[in-house]
Amino acid sequence: MKKKIISLFILTLMIMVIIGCGAQTDKSTLSEIKEKKKFTYALTGAYPPFNYIDENGKLVGFDVDIANALADNIGVEAEPITTQWDGIIGGLKSKRFDTIIGSMAITDERLKEVSFTDPYYYDGAQFFAKKDLNLKSINDLKDGKVGVVTGTTFQKQLEGISNIKEILQFESDIENFMSAADGRSDGLVTSRFVGLQAPKEYNLVPVGPLLYTENIGIAVRKNDDELLESLNNALKNIIEDGTYEEISDQWFGRNILEE
Secondary structure (H helix, E strand, O other): OHHHHHHHHHHHHHHHHHHHHHHHHHOOHHHHHHHHOEEEEEEOOEEOOOEEEOOOOOEEOHHHHHHHHHHHHHOOEEEEEEOOHHHHHHHHHOOOOOEEEEEEEOOHHHHOOEEEOOOOEEEEEEEEEEHHHOOOOHHHOOOEEEEEEOOOHHHHHHHOOOOEEEEEEEOOHHHHHHHHHOOOOOEEEEEHHHHOOHHHHHOEEEEEEEEEEEEEEEEEEOOOHHHHHHHHHHHHHHHHOOHHHHHHHHHHOOOOOOO
16 A cells, blocks of 8 residues: 555656646747846857957947847847857757857758748858959959858858869858968958958958848747747837947948848
8 A cells, every 4th residue: 555655656746747847848938038038149259340359358249239139129138159150050959049149141951940030131242352362253263262161151152163172161250361361361251241341450352243142130949939029020120210220330331231
């Protein structure tokens, strides 16, 4: 009899644990964010002017200001987490952070793994090189050696260009710029907006037309539909109330949501 009572007690405990775990699992990411009053977002911190560490050691940039504006609209705070780009989607899927607000292009391949908000800006891939090379386009290179950040859409684009002999891979565009400026590469491919910082700091200029254009979105996990809707609503709100344009003007002198 005593053994039956003990067995029944253990069974009851197991059921309670299972129910408790189920209740935790059923809680949405948005509910957890509102309870904690903050969401976490990932970015590299090495993609100026979108996100980078300034001279005072502070994380700043367009992405950071947009994340803060979105969080404020939702009624929470935004907490950045810097990570390497190559593993950023894996980090999102393993719940190291809630979102990616780090200038990620929306692609069919990425849509198989994550969901994206509406675009929060439009960009394009641009080839940059030293002015004294007198290049008209990336196609002028012979057995070219071109730099790119690992895991970007830019890397895949370069793999399809026949006159590129070697693709140099870097963890950040800062290293990418330095390599081209030092002559270790013939140039680099990156965002047209990121590369606009290059002429001043690295003596690099845009060469030729955009290789292609991209829609840039905020990534969330596949099952986070409530969070996706909340971010889309917040994005719409900051666009309508002028906050978005103010942030964009501050960093680029124009509205980069306009194609």
